[in-house]
Amino acid sequence: MFSTGQAYFAIFFVIIFIITMILVYKKDLKEMKNQYKGTYWILIGFLLFILFLFIIKFFLRE
Template sequence: MFSTGQWMFALFFVIAFVGIMIYSYRKDISLHKKYYKGSFWVLIGFLFFIGLLVVAKYFLKN
């Protein structure tokens, strides 16, 4: 399905992409702490809402 060269490129791309993402996050970690304080609670609220939708769908289906 894929040639050896395509697999090598995909592997290199994934490793490089993850490496650059880690480097960028480490570089901006002080800004994240300053400007995105409390965003964890937004994530928790979003996941809770999705959970409520799943539970409602389950109970309304039966």
């Protein structure tokens, strides 16, 4: 299916890619905390809206 060189390249690429993603995430984590303050309120509002739609559906079904 794959040659030996292709398998080595794929393994090497995946390892380097994962390491790079971890390092970039750690670097940006501090900045993300400042930029995305208050996003939990949006998530809570969205979930409440979905819950409200299910409640309406439940009461209108009968």
